[in-house]
Amino acid sequence: MHWLKQTYDWFERRLQLEGPIKETVLHPVPRNTASWWYVFGSASFVLLMLQIATGILLAIVYVPSAGEAWNSLQVLNQQLPLGWFLRAMHGWGSNFMVAVVLIHMAQVFLFGAYKFPRELTWILGVFLLLMTLGMAFTGQVMRFDQDAYWGLGIGASIVARVPLVGGALVNLLLGGPIIAGPTLTRFFALHVFVIPGLMLAFAGLHIWMVIVLGINDWPMPGRIVRRSTYVQEYKELTHKDGIPFVPGAVWKDMMFSAAILFAVALCAAVWGPFGPTGVPDPTIIQTVPKPDFYFLWIYTILSFLPENLETPFILIAPIVGIGFLLALPLFAGEGEKSWRRRPIAVLSITVLAVGFAVCQHLGTYTPWSPEMQAWSGDAVPIRYVHTATPLGRQGQIVFQEKQCRNCHMLGGVGGQRGPALDGVATRLTYDQLVRQVLQGGGNMPAYGKNLSPPQVTALVSFLETLHPEGQRPAQDASQQYISSGELDPPHSASQ
């Protein structure tokens, strides 16, 4: 083994790295920060490394050409040994990375880690989050399938809403007038060179600051951060009750990173790569574009915003949100770190997490989108056909043929854009049904021009039968009186 030592010495004599490395790995950290709560940052970095490694391996084969990208993905998926697995690792790696980065951010927020003197660490972290999301979006474009194509269309339509320079931004984003070859190449440059380069630089500075400023001490209620005293207090803490980072804390980081990498590989092996979905041919319109997992919440928000709020919201909310995140350590750089004494912080995280989860969940089944095939694919439930009058059956045909089913469920099947109609007769009277069909309203188009009077009669006669057994349909009370003859209608004498 003598030669090994000699070789080491030969290199060390020239590199002189032993000193700084030893100092870094052995620097003392507060004992209670060697916690499982402190593993998400290192896991994010490990995932970034995984993305770079798998990304390079994919770039060996991938062709960043609008005409060939989709085919090269097919080759990766189908023909090259383990090509599918690398694509799957890269895709699942990105999902995990977005998730772990968000958890990391929530954790450091709740632990008050953004406070003095770590403000800049947090600010760089915000940029790292934005770049992670930027990688996620540009990565979806790399897949260059139908979802990528129409996702770019959504992106272009969003930037088009910027006042004055919207049109220029569309051209700039797409690299020309339409989504095509130049669009893919510029997104390729962003995804492969620009953003990863910036990310490495930012992540390097981020970690450098963690080392030189020390890892955030475990927040204790009542231990207030003050600019004048904090550094001294932290130094005392690490010396009184500190342990060397290696091996004291690092083993938990390593365990967790290994577990995350294993989870990525497991997901990749079990569920395989993402897409590509259909070829990016804009003349094929039988498509239901959907963003990748990380952007489903935006997709949801865009479908629920009132029309007149949409443009202001799209343009202002991100600026306010990012501005708030960047400014947070500057106006809240001192004070309590412990989440036990920061109810608003806990509440904000809870509200954001619940809101995010709800939006994500809604985004998975998009109740606001019409079900394009329902009118021809989903039959009228048999129980309605059984009991229908001839006119009612005619109405069922109208109901299916006029695509009502695309937006309305019957028997639990169909679109969810409008209300399910199984009990509609208990909510609307005959007259109200006719009015709703002819004039529309709410989110329903008016069918007055598209239906003949006999079709309307048949349709409404069917809709009138849609009420649970034993529950009477809605009725106009005045009509009842009139038809029963108990009360003479006014003016009856003159008629």
Add this chain to the structure above:
Amino acid sequence: MSDEKEVSRRWLLVSIGVLLNGAVALLIATPVVGYLLGPIRKNGGYDSWIDLGDFSQFPLGQTRLASFVNPKSMPWDGATSKAACWVRRVQDQKFQVFAINCAHLGCPVRWFPQSELFMCPCHGGVYYADGSRAAGPPPRGLFEYNYKVQNGKLMIDGGQMPTLSTTAAVRKGSSECTG
């Protein structure tokens, strides 16, 4: 004294070096900004007349999908050089040509001849046969291309993905435009 002088002389040289490099960088980089901003053209700058084929192939009173190759395209565009539009033949030589892109966020709208509605698969925008907004989040009706019939051919004035701010190819009339 002489030391200080020497130092300041060296610093002067450093400053000159910085200036020189700055000037060279500016000289080289300025045209490159033009390279980066190259794709930007004023509204309508990409548009030209596009041939959709014989106008007689579009049946009277119906709405049909037509596709064309975008006039500005690259050899490596593949299928993405193509674009589609909905052609509605109202009268003999009177047409309405709608962009495929929903006015909300650009998804491809689908025509349903039975209910005479365009529906968008993304966020549920719905339009009537004449392109006007029927329901859902779109802020206006469908984008409509200018057209002309020339030598029996139906031509549209297009070439750019229509969005709320790239609508030069779009006629004003058809929609209940709000802004």
